[in-house]
Amino acid sequence: MSVAIEVKGLWKAFNVSHQGIGSIKGALVDLIRRGRRRQERIWGLQDVNLLVEAGESVAVIGRNGSGKSTLLGILSRVYKPTKGEVRVNGRVSSLLELGAGFHPDLTGIENIYLNGSILGLSRREITRKLNDIIEFSELGSFIDAPLKTYSLGMQMRLGFSVAVQTDPDVLLVDEVLAVGDEAFQQKCYRTIERFQKEGRTILFVSHDLEAVRRVAPRSVWLDSGRVVMDGPTAEVTEAYVERMRSLGEAKE
Amino acid sequence: MIADLKELYRYRELLLNLVIRDLKVRYKNSVLGFFWSLLNPLIQVLVITIVFHYVLGLRARVRDYSAYVITALMPWTFFQMSLLDASQSVLMHFAILKKVYMPREVIPMSTVLANFVHFLLSLAVLFAYAVVRGIHFKPMILFLPVVVVLQLLLNMGLALFVSALNVYYEDVKYIVAVLTNVLFYLTPVLYPSGFIGDEYFTLYRLNPIAHLIIAYQKCFLAGARQLDPRPLDFGLFGVTAAMCIGIAAAGYAFYNSRKWEFAERL
Numbered sequence: 476m477s478v479a480i481e482v483k484g485l486w487k488a489f490n491v492s493h494q495g496i497g498s499i500k501g502a503l504v505d506l507i508r509r510g511r512r513r514q515e516r517i518w519g520l521q522d523v524n525l526l527v528e529a530g531e532s533v534a535v536i537g538r539n540g541s542g543k544s545t546l547l548g549i550l551s552r553v554y555k556p557t558k559g560e561v562r563v564n565g566r567v568s569s570l571l572e573l574g575a576g577f578h579p580d581l582t583g584i585e586n587i588y589l590n591g592s593i594l595g596l597s598r599r600e601i602t603r604k605l606n607d608i609i610e611f612s613e614l615g616s617f618i619d620a621p622l623k624t625y626s627l628g629m630q631m632r633l634g635f636s637v638a639v640q641t642d643p644d645v646l647l648v649d650e651v652l653a654v655g656d657e658a659f660q661q662k663c664y665r666t667i668e669r670f671q672k673e674g675r676t677i678l679f680v681s682h683d684l685e686a687v688r689r690v691a692p693r694s695v696w697l698d699s700g701r702v703v704m705d706g707p708t709a710e711v712t713e714a715y716v717e718r719m720r721s722l723g724e725a726k727e
Numbered sequence: 728m729i730a731d732l733k734e735l736y737r738y739r740e741l742l743l744n745l746v747i748r749d750l751k752v753r754y755k756n757s758v759l760g761f762f763w764s765l766l767n768p769l770i771q772v773l774v775i776t777i778v779f780h781y782v783l784g785l786r787a788r789v790r791d792y793s794a795y796v797i798t799a800l801m802p803w804t805f806f807q808m809s810l811l812d813a814s815q816s817v818l819m820h821f822a823i824l825k826k827v828y829m830p831r832e833v834i835p836m837s838t839v840l841a842n843f844v845h846f847l848l849s850l851a852v853l854f855a856y857a858v859v860r861g862i863h864f865k866p867m868i869l870f871l872p873v874v875v876v877l878q879l880l881l882n883m884g885l886a887l888f889v890s891a892l893n894v895y896y897e898d899v900k901y902i903v904a905v906l907t908n909v910l911f912y913l914t915p916v917l918y919p920s921g922f923i924g925d926e927y928f929t930l931y932r933l934n935p936i937a938h939l940i941i942a943y944q945k946c947f948l949a950g951a952r953q954l955d956p957r958p959l960d961f962g963l964f965g966v967t968a969a970m971c972i973g974i975a976a977a978g979y980a981f982y983n984s985r986k987w988e989f990a991e992r993l
Contacts, residue, residue, distance in 0.1 A: 489991055548990070552828035555987045572826030578748060580755040589748055592741040593827055 478564060479645050479676035480527035480550065485559035487520040487545055487700075519545040521700040522559075529564070529644070532667075532677040534691035534708060536684070536715055542700040543680045547571060547647050550678065565644025565676075568594065574634030579623035583614055583633055586622055590637045604640045612636040631655050632662075639666055645676045664689070684712050731983050735830045745837035750844060768849035772797050772856055791951040792919075794860060798947045799916040799940045801853055805846035806882055806936055807907045812838040813886030814893045814900040817989060824990050831986035832979065835890035839882050850875075853947065863950035867959075871946040873968075878939050881971040884978030891982045894989050914940055921955030929963065935974070938967040 520542045527533050535543045548554040549561055551569040576593045577586050587608055591601040601608075609618050612633045614625075622630060648667070655663070667690055670677060679690050687694060687708060694711040696704040704711050735742075754763045779785050779793040813835040817824070820834050857864070893899040914937045915923075923931045932938040945959045 548825075551826075553824070553826060553990050569826070572822070575823045575827045576748075576820075578752055580752050581748065585748075585751070589744050592738075592744040593823065593829060595738075595741075595829070598740050598744075 477529045478526060478562075479529040479531065480525060480564075480678065481560070481562040482523055482525040482546075482550075483560040485520055485523040485525075485546075485549065485561060486518065486557045487542075487549060487554060488557045489517045489519050491515045491517050518700050520549070523697075523700070523702055525695060525702070525705070527676060527678065529676055530671075530674040531693065532671055532679065532691040534679045534681065534687040534694040535697060536681070536687060536694055536712065537697035537703075538719075541697040543697055544571075544649060545700070546697070547649050547678070547680055550645075551647055563645055566595075566642065567645045567647065568638055568641040568643030569647035569649070570635070570638050571647065571649045572634075573631050573638060577622055577630065577634065580621055582621055583609075583612075583618035583625075586633065587637055590634065591641075594638060594641050596641055608636045608640050611639065628656060628659060631659060635659075635663065635666075643675065645678070646670055647678050647680075649680045650682070684716070687712060728980060728983070731830070731832075731979075735832060738830050738833060741829060742833045742837055742840070745833060746840045746844065749837060749841035753841075764845050764848045765852060767845075768801060768852040771800060772852060775800070789952075789954065791860075791862070791948065792954070794857070794862060794948055794951055795919050795944055795954055796916065797856060798853060798944050799914070801846065801849040802878055802940055802943050803911070803914060803916050803936075804849070805842055805878065807911075808845075809839045809842045809882040809886050810889055810903050810907060811900070812842060814889040814903045817890045817894050818897075821989075831989060832887065832982055835886045835982070836883065839879075839886045842882075843879060857947060862948060864947075865949035867946050867949040870942070874939055874942045874946060877968055877971040878936075880975040881935055881939070884971070884974035884976070887978035887982040891985050891989075894985075894992055910934070910936065913937060915944070915955075916940065919954035920944070921953075921957075928957070932960070932963055932967070935967050935970045938964060939971075942967075 523542070523546065525533075525546075535546060537543050545554065547569065548571075549556055550563055551567060551571060574586070574590055576589050578589065581589065584605070587605065588598065588601055591608075592598070596604075612618070612629075612635075614629060614633060617625065617629065622633075625633070646667075667677060667679075677690070679687065681687050691708055693706065694704075694708040695702060696711050696715050704714055750761070750764075754761055757763060775796050776793045779796060785792045816835045816838045817831075823829075824831065824834075889899055889903050913931070913934055920928075920931075920937075920941050932941065941955070942959055942964060944955075
C-alpha cells in the first residue's frame with residue numbers, strides 16, 4: 476500500500492501578539508520597551524507523527540485548541556511547519572472553507588469558476604465538470620442568479636459541489652458537517668462514503684464522536700498539540716470520553 | 728524566486744479569474760456597466776479641457792496645456808489606484824488566506840492588473856482625444872509600450888511592498904494615501920516639467936513615476952507644442968528603467984519572504 480500522508484516530528488509555533496494586528500505605534504512602543512517583547516510563542520503542534528495509507532479514513536479528535544485545525548492547515552499548506560517533515564501524495568482538497576472567494580454580486584456560474592480556480596482547477600477542467608457541479612448543487616435555474624439571492628444552505632451546497640468535483644486523492648474535512656441542515660449532512664455523508672469506496676484518503680476533524688465513529692475506523696486524539704492516542708476509533712473515542720468525564724468531575 | 732514564479736505560472740488562470748472578478752464586480756450593479764471605465768476618463772478629459780482652456784483662460788497663452796495634463800493624469804491615476812487598492816488587498820482576502828493554499832502574490836497582483844485594464848481603456852480615450860485635437864503622432868509613439876511595461880513593473884513592485892507591509896502595520900494604507908498625495912506634486916501632472924529648472928531636473932527625474940510621466944508626454948505629444956523643450960534623456964531613462972525593474976524584483980522577493988506568515992498574522 477502506498478502512503479498518502481506522512482508527518483514526521485512536526486512542530487508548529489505561533490507568535491501570538493496580544494494586540495492583534497500591529498500598528499506603527501505598537502512597534503514604536505515595543506522599540507522603547509526593548510527587552511519586554513509583547514509577543515508570545517505558542518506551540519500549536521508538538522512532535523506530531525502520523526502515517527496514513529492511501530484509501531484510509533482517519534478522524535482527528537480533541538478539545539478546542541488541541542491542534543486539530545493547525546494540523547489540517549499544515550496539510551492543506553496554509554501554514555508552514557516550524558520543524559519536521561510533511562508529505563502529502565496526490566491532489567489535496569480541503570473542505571475547510573466552503574465557497575472560498577465567493578462574491579455576492581456574481582452569479583452561481585461565475586462563482587463556480589472563481590472558487591474552482593482558487594481550489595486549483597483550470598478553466599478547462601471547470602468547464603468540463605460544470606454540468607456535474609450544477610447538478611450536484613441542486614440549484615437548478617438559480618445557478619444564473621447572483622449569489623446574494625441564495626440562502627445560506629444554497630451557498631453551502633454550491634461550495635460543497637465545487638470542492639467535491641476537484642477530484643481529490645486526499646480529502647480534508649473540518650467540521651463542515653456540523654453546519655447545514657439534515658439533507659445537506661446526508662449528502663455530505665453519502666459523498667464521503669462514495670469517496671471511501673473509490674479508495675480515496677480522508678482526514679476527518681470533528682467534535683461529533685457519533686460522526687467520527689460513522690466515518691472513520693481509525694482515530695487520532697490530539698491534546699495540547701501532541702498525539703495522545705492513535706488507534707481503532709472505538710478504543711480511542713472511549714478513552715477520550717473517559718478522560719473528558721474525569722476532567723469534568725475534577726472541576727466539580 | 729524561480730520556484731515561486733513557476734508556481735505563479737501554474738496559477739495564472741486564478742490570477743486571470745481574480746482580475747475578471749474585480750472588473751465585473753466594480754460596475755456590476757450599474758446601468759452603464761463596463762462603459763463607466765471609458766466614461767470616467769472621458770469626463771475627466773472634458774472637465775480638464777474646460778477648466779484649463781476656458782475657465783483659467785490658458786488656451787490663448789499656452790496651447791495644448793490640457794493635453795499635457797490629460798496625458799499625465801491617466802498614468803498617474805493608474806499609479807495611485809494600484810497602490811491604494813493593493814494596500815488593503817491582503818487584509819480583504821484574509822478569510823481565503825487562512826483556509827486555502829494558493830500563491831499569495833496573486834492577490835495584490837490581481838488588483839494591479841485590474842487597474843491596468845482600466846488604464847489601457849483610458850489610453851484608448853487618450854488616443855481618441857489626440858486625434859480629435861489634431862495632434863500628430865511622431866515616431867516617439869513607438870516607445871510608448873516600453874513606458875507602459877515599465878510602469879506596470881513599478882506599480883507591481885510597490886504594490887507588493889505595501890500590501891505585505893499593511894499586514895504588519897495597518898497604518899501603511901494611510902501612509903500610502905499621504906505619500907501618493909505628496910508625490911503628486913513632485914510629478915508633472917498639474918504643471919509641465921518645463922517649470923523645473925535645469926539644476927534640479929536630474930534629481931527630479933530620479934523619481935521614477937515623474938520620469939515615466941515625462942516619457943508618456945514625450946511619446947504622445949511629440950507633435951504638440953513643447954511645454955518642455957528638453958528631449959527625453961535616454962541615458963537617464965535607462966536608470967529609471969533599471970529602478971522599475973529593480974523595484975519589481977525587490978517587491979516580489981520581499982512579498983514572497985513574508986507571504987507564508989500572513990495566515991498566521993491575520
